[in-house]
Amino acid sequence: MRDEDILSFVSRISSGTGTTKVVIRTSENEKDLVEKEIPLKEKQHPFEDYDPDDRVSEVSGNGSDNALGIITTGLEPLEITDTGARITGYITTKCRRDVRLGTYVIVPYGDEDLFARIWKLQYVQEYAVDDATEIHSRRMLHFNDTDEVDYKFLACLDPICILYEQKTNGGVSLARRMGDRIPRPNTPILPVTEKAKIQTGLNIPGEGIFMGHLSVGGELVKTQAVPPTVPYYLRNDYSMGDPLIFRHILVCGSTGTGKTFLTKNILRQFMSESNRYRLRGSEEKKNPCLVIMDPQDEYSQLFEDNPELTREDDFNFRAEKVNFGACKNTRTFVAKVEGEAYTGRSRAEQIEFTIPFEMVRSNSWLIAPVGMTELQYLGVDLLLEDYFKRSGKHTYSGFMDFIEDDQTRDKYAVDSGKIHESSYDGIVRRVKNRALARVFDQPARPITEILGQIFRPGQVSVFPTEYITSPRIRDLITLTLMSTIVDNKLSTAGETAVKETPIILGLDEAHRYLASASGEHSRRLISKFADAARQGRKEGLGLFLITQDPQDIDETVFKQINTRIILNLSNDAAIGAMKVRKEFEKRIPYLKKGQMIVQSPDNSDMVEIIGLSRCVVRHI
Ligand SMILES: Nc1ncnc2c1ncn2[C@@H]1O[C@H](COP(=O)(O)OP(=O)(O)O)[C@@H](O)[C@H]1O
Numbered sequence: 001m002r003d004e005d006i007l008s009f010v011s012r013i014s015s016g017t018g019t020t021k022v023v024i025r026t027s028e029n030e031k032d033l034v035e036k037e038i039p040l041k042e043k044q045h046p047f048e049d050y051d052p053d054d055r056v057s058e059v060s061g062n063g064s065d066n067a068l069g070i071i072t073t074g075l076e077p078l079e080i081t082d083t084g085a086r087i088t089g090y091i092t093t094k095c096r097r098d099v100r101l102g103t104y105v106i107v108p109y110g111d112e113d114l115f116a117r118i119w120k121l122q123y124v125q126e127y128a129v130d131d132a133t134e135i136h137s138r139r140m141l142h143f144n145d146t147d148e149v150d151y152k153f154l155a156c157l158d159p160i161c162i163l164y165e166q167k168t169n170g171g172v173s174l175a176r177r178m179g180d181r182i183p184r185p186n187t188p189i190l191p192v193t194e195k196a197k198i199q200t201g202l203n204i205p206g207e208g209i210f211m212g213h214l215s216v217g218g219e220l221v222k223t224q225a226v227p228p229t230v231p232y233y234l235r236n237d238y239s240m241g242d243p244l245i246f247r248h249i250l251v252c253g254s255t256g257t258g259k260t261f262l263t264k265n266i267l268r269q270f271m272s273e274s275n276r277y278r279l280r281g282s283e284e285k286k287n288p289c290l291v292i293m294d295p296q297d298e299y300s301q302l303f304e305d306n307p308e309l310t311r312e313d314d315f316n317f318r319a320e321k322v323n324f325g326a327c328k329n330t331r332t333f334v335a336k337v338e339g340e341a342y343t344g345r346s347r348a349e350q351i352e353f354t355i356p357f358e359m360v361r362s363n364s365w366l367i368a369p370v371g372m373t374e375l376q377y378l379g380v381d382l383l384l385e386d387y388f389k390r391s392g393k394h395t396y397s398g399f400m401d402f403i404e405d406d407q408t409r410d411k412y413a414v415d416s417g418k419i420h421e422s423s424y425d426g427i428v429r430r431v432k433n434r435a436l437a438r439v440f441d442q443p444a445r446p447i448t449e450i451l452g453q454i455f456r457p458g459q460v461s462v463f464p465t466e467y468i469t470s471p472r473i474r475d476l477i478t479l480t481l482m483s484t485i486v487d488n489k490l491s492t493a494g495e496t497a498v499k500e501t502p503i504i505l506g507l508d509e510a511h512r513y514l515a516s517a518s519g520e521h522s523r524r525l526i527s528k529f530a531d532a533a534r535q536g537r538k539e540g541l542g543l544f545l546i547t548q549d550p551q552d553i554d555e556t557v558f559k560q561i562n563t564r565i566i567l568n569l570s571n572d573a574a575i576g577a578m579k580v581r582k583e584f585e586k587r588i589p590y591l592k593k594g595q596m597i598v599q600s601p602d603n604s605d606m607v608e609i610i611g612l613s614r615c616v617v618r619h620i
């Protein structure tokens with residue numbers, strides 16, 4: 001028999017008139033087709049009629065009206081072990097479209113609830129039919145009369161925790177513990193409609209630094225509260241150790257995925273009058289100073305309101321304790337560079353400064369470019385040491401004259417052999433950079449003299465670098481700031497302005513400065529930076545790093561970062577470096593603008609959130 005013949009052998013057509021037409025082909029001959037009307041009565045069965053649109057309505061009054069389905073044991077046993085669980089639910093036809101991988105659900109025990117996440121979705125046949133055949137596929141392509149109800153739709157649940165009510169001094173509060181019991185068969189599977197349950201279930205603090213709203217697969221999780229969204233906060237108090245900003249934050253995402261937009265929204269949250277931190281156990285609490293290295297001139301706009309915000313935004317922000325609006329205490333610090341002028345993108349006050357060459361005395365790597373060998377590096381140190389021993393004013397050009405002088409070369413490379421000849425020439429070649437002559441000791445106040453103006457509690461200090469054409473100078477300015485903060489924070493005799501102010505350092509393009517590249521230069525800076533990161537809590541230093549290449553960030557620094565915010569990344573190496581759980585890792589390349597995965601083990605479970613779609617301050 002040919003396929004076509006088989007296909008036409010039996011075809012069932014619902015007539016909708018109370019009868020079912022069955023076309024039976026009795027022989028190979030078309031004429032022998034017999035059409036027989038079978039009255040519906042004939043296929044009556046002893047069970048009550050089932051109307052797929054009428055489900056669950058009978059169960060009411062126990063919160064099951066909006067149930068997604070029930071817990072089943074028919075196909076697989078329900079079980080929970082030390083290493084995992086097997087909990088399967090049947091999802092009713094009405095709810096199947098709404099259920100997604102990752103959806104959070106509640107299964108009530110009566111006295112407490114199981115809080116779980118859907119990790120597997122499955123269709124299983126209601127009646128055994130081999131549907132993987134040519135005949136069947138052709139028939140279905142031609143006329144698909146199957147219905148949702150012809151299949152079982154199963155959802156496998158991954159228990160996250162058990163939610164229970166706990167008596168506290170002030171009354172009853174919701175608490176969570178490890179999933180240690182299984183739900184009874186036939187219990188309803190409910191969507192999570194209470195904000196408190198989902199926050200406790202995922203261990204999200206009820207207040208703190210606002211970062212975004214909880215979501216699953218790009219859809220906001222909605223509850224019955226007003227507003228219905230579930231805010232995600234980062235712990236910012238001393239209730240369980242120190243505020244998490246002092247354990248550092250990393251924002252990563254490919255270019256154009258919204259890193260700057262998000263960073264502005266998060267950093268703004270730290271700038272409120274009531275946000276204060278303690279330093280080294282002292283009782284006095286101070287507002288933090290936000291220091292931002294700004295390679296694209298985007299942050300001085302923290303000084304201005306976002307004119308696009310509506311009354312509704314206003315209401316929602318207030319309802320969810322989101323800080324918004326201009327930080328009037330924003331200053332732009334402009335490095336004076338010969339031949340370059342900064343125009344500025346906001347009306348924030350601009351203060352010019354210069355980097356005194358004197359700073360190189362203790363930070364030789366400021367003039368030593370990346371990639372110098374260890375020998376060259378030691379050579380530079382030696383030359384600088386001797387140069388600074390000389391009397392008179394120390395300048396970059398003075399130092400260049402010193403090392404380019406034949407007498408000096410003879411003294412170090414030929415006579416004493418302190419520096420190998422080829423090393424010496426290499427040093428001169430690498431340290432000599434005409435751009436550097438335009439940055440040191442310019443007619444402006446040395447940065448070392450204005451530390452008190454830069455590091456002020458409650459102030460946003462922005463360091464734009466975009467106006468400078470030479471990348472070498474841009475890096476020099478950023479490195480100077482980084483080392484000024486780190487050195488003073490780490491040294492017991494550090495400048496008070498730095499030492500006694502809680503500082504949040506925002507570092508865009510962090511991979512440029514913290515790459516694990518070879519070379520003494522980066523090694524020294526990085527080990528200092530890692531030290532500072534380790535002592536962040538004690539010294540009141542919070543790092544807020546931003547990068548598109550997280551895989552390039554040095555391991556020792558990377559390990560110190562407790563909160564990692566992952567926006568869309570398309571590079572496999574970058575995704576791999578984040579080391580997130582498989583189920584979240586798969587989502588990274590599909591994250592839309594504003595959507596992110598937050599990995600902050602000391603704050604909450606790993607979750608997906610969506611940042612605000614508007615900037616809380618001006619952003620172009
Ligand atoms: N959550 C968001 N909602 C709406 N627009 C956004 C969002 N995040 C970023 N954008 C827009 O996308 C563009 C790129 O964002 P930006 O923060 O500059 O990216 P990055 O710093 O990663 O290169 C900007 O025009 C910004 O306004």
Ligand SMILES: [Mg+2]
Nearest residue numbers: 259260261296
């Ligand atoms: Mg950016």
